Amino acid sequence: MVLTKSTMLSLGTKAPEFSLKDVVTGKDVSNQTFADKKLLLVIFMCKHCPYVVHIENGLAKLGTDYAGKDIAIVGISSNDPDNYPEDSPVKLKEYAERMKYAFPLLFDETQDVAKRYTAACTPDFFLFDKERKLIYRGQFDNSRKSNTEPVNGQDLRDAIDAALADKPVTEDQKPSTGCNIKWKPGNEPTYFGS
Numbered sequence: 001m002v003l004t005k006s007t008m009l010s011l012g013t014k015a016p017e018f019s020l021k022d023v024v025t026g027k028d029v030s031n032q033t034f035a036d037k038k039l040l041l042v043i044f045m046c047k048h049c050p051y052v053v054h055i056e057n058g059l060a061k062l063g064t065d066y067a068g069k070d071i072a073i074v075g076i077s078s079n080d081p082d083n084y085p086e087d088s089p090v091k092l093k094e095y096a097e098r099m100k101y102a103f104p105l106l107f108d109e110t111q112d113v114a115k116r117y118t119a120a121c122t123p124d125f126f127l128f129d130k131e132r133k134l135i136y137r138g139q140f141d142n143s144r145k146s147n148t149e150p151v152n153g154q155d156l157r158d159a160i161d162a163a164l165a166d167k168p169v170t171e172d173q174k175p176s177t178g179c180n181i182k183w184k185p186g187n188e189p190t191y192f193g194s
Helices: 050-066 089-099 112-116 154-164
Strands: 003-005 019-022 028-030 039-044 071-077 105-107 124-128 134-138 177-180
Touching: 039 154, 050 071, 050 089, 050 154, 050 177, 089 105, 124 154, 134 154
Parallel strands: 039 071, 071 105
Antiparallel strands: 003 177, 019 028, 019 105, 039 124, 124 134
16 A cells, blocks of 8 residues: 555646446446536545545445535546455445445546546545536545544535535645555556656
């Protein structure tokens, strides 16, 4: 495990395209699946990372709280399942069903989608507006395993709520931190010094 920070992709960046399988339904899910939604939240996550485990109930609550609102949420796991079998599609399906996530969890087998987003860690959050321009990338909240701050998703929720209300999202954004994405041997990107 290597503690890694989000690359903090430039605000205003257009949402990279993706088309991946939902580990629960087996259906293809893409950016176009959510074309009617005002906001798109893309979360790079996995099953085994202790930083994701720390906030998993908060992620489930976020999905439930915003279900039916004008936002689409999608989780993507890009970890190498050969070396990290807990992040295989079968295990991810079990995990998504156990957590009752109200959003699809997709598997990025080639890891190309993670690279397009410059995703570096789990969890890593990317919030896009109606034009699919990046308006938030950063931490879920101030909670860490090493402190007593509540897991409430406050930073991300503030960004979502502002955007839903057509208010500006603060540009004072703190990077997300977590485990590095588990790249397949020889597939490591260069954008964060790996």
